Amino acid sequence: MLLIVVLVLLAACAGLGYELMRTRRQMLVLRAGSAESEEELKRLQASQSQVIHTTKLASLGQMVAGVAHEINTPLGFVKSNVEVVGDLLDDYRKLVRQYDAAVQICLQPVDLIFNADKASLDKLVKHVEEARRKLFEARAAVEKSPLLKDAKELLGDASEGLTQLSSLVLNLKGFSRVDRDGMDTMDLNEGIESALMIAQHQLRDRVKVVRHLQPLPKVRCMPSQMNQVFLNLITNAAQAIDGDGTLTIASKAEAGQVQMDFTDTGCGIPDDVLPKIFDPFFTTKPVGEGTGLGLSIVHKIVKGHGGTIKVRTTPRKGTTFTVSLPVNGNGTAAAEPA
Amino acid sequence: MTDAPATALRILMIDDESRILRALKALLREHTAFSTTNPLEAAALAKQHDVDVVICDQRMPEKAGVDVLREIKETHPRALRILLTGYSDLKAVLGSVNEGEVFRFVNKPWNNTELRDLVAGAGQIAREAPVIARDVLPQAEHDRARTQVGVLVIEDDTAVQQRLREILQPYYKVNFANNAERALQIMEQNETGVVISETEAGRNDLTGLLKALKLHHPHIATVVVTERANASTAIELINEGQVYRLLLKPVRMGTCRLSVDSAIGRYWQLKQNPQAARRYVAAAPNAASATSALRLPAALLNRIRSLPGRLLGTMRA
Numbered sequence: 001m002l003l004i005v006v007l008v009l010l011a012a013c014a015g016l017g018y019e020l021m022r023t024r025r026q027m028l029v030l031r032a033g034s035a036e037s038e039e040e041l042k043r044l045q046a047s048q049s050q051v052i053h054t055t056k057l058a059s060l061g062q063m064v065a066g067v068a069h070e071i072n073t074p075l076g077f078v079k080s081n082v083e084v085v086g087d088l089l090d091d092y093r094k095l096v097r098q099y100d101a102a103v104q105i106c107l108q109p110v111d112l113i114f115n116a117d118k119a120s121l122d123k124l125v126k127h128v129e130e131a132r133r134k135l136f137e138a139r140a141a142v143e144k145s146p147l148l149k150d151a152k153e154l155l156g157d158a159s160e161g162l163t164q165l166s167s168l169v170l171n172l173k174g175f176s177r178v179d180r181d182g183m184d185t186m187d188l189n190e191g192i193e194s195a196l197m198i199a200q201h202q203l204r205d206r207v208k209v210v211r212h213l214q215p216l217p218k219v220r221c222m223p224s225q226m227n228q229v230f231l232n233l234i235t236n237a238a239q240a241i242d243g244d245g246t247l248t249i250a251s252k253a254e255a256g257q258v259q260m261d262f263t264d265t266g267c268g269i270p271d272d273v274l275p276k277i278f279d280p281f282f283t284t285k286p287v288g289e290g291t292g293l294g295l296s297i298v299h300k301i302v303k304g305h306g307g308t309i310k311v312r313t314t315p316r317k318g319t320t321f322t323v324s325l326p327v328n329g330n331g332t333a334a335a336e337p338a
Numbered sequence: 339m340t341d342a343p344a345t346a347l348r349i350l351m352i353d354d355e356s357r358i359l360r361a362l363k364a365l366l367r368e369h370t371a372f373s374t375t376n377p378l379e380a381a382a383l384a385k386q387h388d389v390d391v392v393i394c395d396q397r398m399p400e401k402a403g404v405d406v407l408r409e410i411k412e413t414h415p416r417a418l419r420i421l422l423t424g425y426s427d428l429k430a431v432l433g434s435v436n437e438g439e440v441f442r443f444v445n446k447p448w449n450n451t452e453l454r455d456l457v458a459g460a461g462q463i464a465r466e467a468p469v470i471a472r473d474v475l476p477q478a479e480h481d482r483a484r485t486q487v488g489v490l491v492i493e494d495d496t497a498v499q500q501r502l503r504e505i506l507q508p509y510y511k512v513n514f515a516n517n518a519e520r521a522l523q524i525m526e527q528n529e530t531g532v533v534i535s536e537t538e539a540g541r542n543d544l545t546g547l548l549k550a551l552k553l554h555h556p557h558i559a560t561v562v563v564t565e566r567a568n569a570s571t572a573i574e575l576i577n578e579g580q581v582y583r584l585l586l587k588p589v590r591m592g593t594c595r596l597s598v599d600s601a602i603g604r605y606w607q608l609k610q611n612p613q614a615a616r617r618y619v620a621a622a623p624n625a626a627s628a629t630s631a632l633r634l635p636a637a638l639l640n641r642i643r644s645l646p647g648r649l650l651g652t653m654r655a
Contacts, residue, residue, distance in 0.1 A: 069397065072425060073355055079450075080447070081361050157357045204399065
């Protein structure tokens, strides 16, 4: 009897020991697993910030490309004109020199006339007639010369080009807001304009831009982030339009809110895609062409500013993104979403 | 404009920015200029005024410069074509080679002296050098050409070599080289009309070789097949290498065969009509020393220079 009890106890102990060992092993496995998934999480976070960085670089690249084109055209004619005007002035100086030479020839007879005989006087008369003709020609050449008029026109173009260039630089400064940091008050219409300028090279050849921008109160926001929102929405619209189309941008203020509509005549968004458009990494573009972060960043920034973003879309007809922001946003936008 | 001297060229300029046109007109004032901001009327103007040189902007709302130049190439092939651009994306550059066959690619802002010289040189060539109307040969002649003219492939990736072998071997006399040294050996021994090449082999740059080859033997047609495409290298290959076609990897059978067929046609016709080769002459590198500009060892450059004319099908002057 005792033996049986001992045996049963022993068996129970063994069972417990075994159970304990198994639990311990499972715990180890679990711990390893959790370490692994922690690592996985870290890797994912790292790769996400990598992608965000890449997206930033991609939009920087886009910006540089667009701006390079916008700058190089005025730079092209300004640079050329300034040099050509130099050449024209040289040509003009030549004309003036010829005129001077003609004047000199006219003055010579005066010295000769006093001690001249009859034959020389006849020669002198001829000389004077010839000299007068030359002087007249040289004078006419100076007067008729288009050189100064051309030079003036070229300088006029050059000065307009310089105005274009400085407004570009001003726009760029406004876009990047590198001179300011954090929250500020901003005229969102200006942000829209500078984003349009930067997206110019994607629009210019084929997308017509219609502006219905009403005067807006200044909005408290992070300007560089708002500019990124505008650039992303404009770029998306440009990409949604295959061939020629129109992008209409409207802004208005009412009841403490500023509302901006970005309407394109593009391909629209299919029903099955629509719920996912603000998800990070969701993209319908081929691998390598889109990161799927554009709209998720837009969403994050607008939310961070206490605003909303809405979409209305009709497949094959177009899409409207509506961004609404409170004028006196107390935005928690401090976190850097992009 | 009727009293312009005989040396004055007739130049057509197309840009949607009228101030660019005015600047170019002033810069090239010793020539007779025709200009328009409307690319749609460019081809008609080129023909109507029998122009020698066309300078065209790339980005215009109505029509891209590449398309304008392609059209002028068809309707008025005598004119030499220059593409002027503020910013070059790769697609435009590829189009300008493969479709527009531009003579030079010039970036805004341009250098006045260089542009003036370029236009003067191009105009001279346009007036003096005969035109090859179509590169593609009639069938019988093409069959004769492809059995005589060697096609040289410079490529060190064995998979790509294999792919090109499959595409080309059945139709052409093909030789393969995986570096510049070997390529020259082949060219010293065989008549080579078409060179198909990567821009690099085994980390060594091949563009210097391609440029030197074209500089000294402008009738050879080079087809660059690359996976390392970027706009600035491509522009260099146009201006200093007068590359015939620029294709991106992966190699497609159809495009590749078409390109090689017409490259052979181009070479074959230049062989019979060596004066026309002036139309495809590459710009000499501006640096004082060609060896350093082309990044080529002097020995290799000398061998390129002295490639025997009999193998290249031209009488050497």
